[in-house]
Amino acid sequence: VGDAYTTDQKTIAGYTFKEVQGSATGTFTDQAQTVTYIYMKNNIPVNPISPQSSSNSTSRMNNTATSNSLPRTGEKQGITVLMFILGISLIGVSLILAFFKNVKNN
Incomplete structure (x- = not known):
């Protein structure tokens, strides 16, 4: 109690800082200090698939299907x-x- 604190805004890939709720700097008291940093996810533009990249799109679809599957647990x-x-x-x-x-x- 009585010590100073400072919080930092972080840079997160794919997100943009929006706002901070609470005091980013201050002094610890006998009450809880809560500082919340709010970030917004960046919109990723959707690129149409061109016929030239059809082989690449197939490999991307295979990777997506693999990443959406459950992990292998070794159970037979x-x-x-x-x-x-x-x-x-x-x-x-x-x-x-x-x-x-x-x-x-x-």
């Missing part, structure tokens, strides 16, 4: 399906055994 799909089938089979066998035990007791 076949093992998951096998465990699911095994679990369903065990439940089915348990139900059949319970049914025959119930019929035998009656």
